[in-house]
Every structure is written in C-alpha cells, then in structure tokens.
Amino acid sequence: MQPDFPNLRHLRAFREVAHHRGISAAADAVFLSQPAITQAISKLEIRLGVILFQRLADGMLLTEPGAMFLTRVERMLDELATGSAEALAQASRPAKGFDRFDRLMTAAQMRALIALSEARNFSIAARNSGISQPSIHRAARDLERLAGFAMFRTAAHGIELTQSAEHLARRARLAAAELRQATYELAAWKGRDVTRITIGSMPLSRTRILPVAMNAILREKALIQLQTIEGPYTELLRGLRHGDSDFLIGALRDPAPADDVVQERLFDDTLAIVVRAGHPLADRPEVTLEDTLDYPWIAPPKNTPAGSYLSDVLRIPEREYTPVRVVTSSLIMVRGLLLEGDYVTIISGQQAQFELEQGAFVTLAVDLPGNTRPIGLTFREGWQPTETQARFLTFLREASPAHGYSQTE
DSSP, X not given: OOXXXXXXXXXXXXXHHHHHTSHHHXXXXXXXXXXXXXXXXXXXXXXXXXXXXXXXXXXXXXXXXXHHHHHHHHHHHHHHHHHHHHHHHHOSSOOOSOTTGGGTOOHHHHHHHHXXXXXXXXXXXXXXXXXXXXXXXXXXXXXXXXXXXXXXXXXXXXXXXXXXXXXXXXXXXXXXXXXXXXXXXXXXXXXXXXXXXXXXXOHHHHTTHHHHHHHHXXXXXXXXXXXXXXXXXXXXXXXXXXXXXXXXXXXXXXXXXXXXXXXXXXXXXXXXXXXXXXXXXXXXXXXXXXXXXXSOEXXXXXXXXXXXXXXXXXXXXXXXXXXXXXXXXOHHHHHHHHHHSSOXXXXXXXXXXXXXXXXXXXXXXXXXXXXXXXXXXEEETTOOOOHHHHHHHHHXXXXXXXXXOOTTO
C-alpha cells in the first residue's frame, strides 16, 4: 500500500510550533513566514479532522489529539534523520549534498523512493503508486541531488538501489509506518477505531493462538482489520524490519536474528513424531526412531526449526537411504498426506493439536532429546503500539498455553 504523506514541511512546522508554543519562534526554525505556518497548521487540521492546538492569548498549546500526533511526527522525523545519517555513512564517495538532507526531503521524494525500493523499475513503480513515470524520475533525481550521492543504478531488468538508498528506503518505510499509527490513533480518539494490525505469522500460531486472540479483539472492536502475512522466516523478518508488519509470532531465534529486533517468549513448544490413526506403528507400546525409517517421511524444510532438528539432531535426511519422500512447510499438505497413507512426520504438538484431540493423528512415543523451542513475539526495537494493538497483544499472551488457555474457557 503506497503511503499518503502529508506535506513534510507542514509536519516540521507543526513540530516546531508545538515545541515553541507559538508561531513566531517556529517561523525562524523552519524558515517559513508566520502566515505560511498558520496555513500549514490549518491544512493539517483539516486533513486529520482534529484540532491540534488551543489558540490562547499567550501562545498555542497542544490539544489531546495534537499531543498524540506530535509523538508520531517526532518518531517519523527521527526515522528520516537516522536514514539520512545511515545513507551518508554508506555513500561510496564523499557526498556533495546537504549533511541533513532529510530536513529538505519532500513527500513526493519519499513516495518515489519507497515505490522504487519495492518495484525496482520506474514504469512498475509509477503504475503501482499511481504517480506518472516522469514525476517518479524527477523526484528520484531531485533526491539524489539533495543527498549528493547516487541512489539508483541501471540493472538488467530495471534498477538497483545503492546501499545508501537501501538504508534510506527502509527508514522511509518506517516513517510511513509511524504516520499510519497516527491515523489509527486519531481515528480511535474520534470514536471510530479502524486500526489495521498486520501480523507476520509462522505456522504454529495459526492453529489456535491467533484465531483465539483475533476473535477476542474483534468482539471488542468490530471495525478494526487484522491481516496475517505468511512466508519464509527471512521474508517475514525483512517485512518486520521494513515496517510492512507490526510484529511476528512463532518460533524465536537464538541468537536474535538482527540487532534492531527484540523477542518476547510466550511459551515453550515441543516436537512430536506423528502418524495417522491406524498407521502400523500407531498401536505399538514402544517405538524407536529406527522403526519409523521403514515408512516414508514428510520432512519440514531444513531452514525451519523442526527441519533443523530433523537434520542436525536426528540426521534422517543424511542417511544413505533416506526415508524422506516429501519436503514441505505446508501444514495442509502434511495433513493431507498423513491421512492418505502410512507417512511419518515431525511436527509441533500445538500445530497438530486439533487432529490429535479428534483422534485423527497419533503421537509416537519416540524419544526426542533437546527438542524444546521457545515460541513468542518478535518486534522492531522501540516499536510503539497503539492502544488497540497493545490490547491485541494482551489477548495473544492470554491465548498462549503458558497462560493456561483452554478452548472450553
């Protein structure tokens, strides 16, 4: 979704008026006339649908929504300042532009940078963003001149972003995320909470924890929207770090996968070797790992926690005559195959909980040493949830097995 940025000079003017509690001192700080600042504040208030300041005889004081908006604007502008510093540090040659070029960036330049970072092609970026291709070109080149270093280079099928541009684009997307948070908070303050929560979900969370928490929050807040994003962990992590999702839920990594994310453990999960009811091994009182090797295995990909355990600890895929016949991360595929034949798989007990409770699957009593793994939440460091997002996180924590949740409660 292409971000809809207000005029960045208007946002900077708003911040300075809030800090100086008046237009006169703010005018000197942002190099705008007092009438221009008055007009900027008025346009922001119309756009947001709230009054940002109380106009008093001795100055201008923030209203409640004004204070809420200021917090997000400051976080947004801080992201752009960090992005410009990171970009300058990565520039391949001494920059000839402005040291604090973030203070001069425009909304059009931010939109162009984000669109190009996603599409890697000028024509596709123009189509995706609804901005004409000449306008995208112009904004991109103006941004390069402002910064004083190259941000885009020609590639075989479009363009590539330089390392500097990658840093700046990521921060621009995080700045856009702060503006989204601001719109949600102001809408909720006005009595119409239309918050959208985007969750990077790993397989284990989808069977019970997420559905339970989603149902709970939607019973309280009927107009909000919840979106889950699925995919390989590396893609989910990238989306989190670029502001495309609010948090991840699933298996935690040790060590933490990046220095700008934090992890919160919810509970510990264990793996189990599972077959269908009626499998030749299902009724045996004692089963060894060797016994399972006579049957076809469904293995998770090696880059997943269960797949890593299967490979690194049990070493089943490395055997000369490996029993692994299918490799998949699709829980639907695993379920379908298990029900069709005498297959064996390794899976989280939480993921297969419904089938185990219904008697469709059976856990084999095979010793799996050291297979416990922490399950939890992963956030961007410093992420500040809205009240609605924080409420949803409370429901997620309450839905975890460690909290004692059961479906009958």
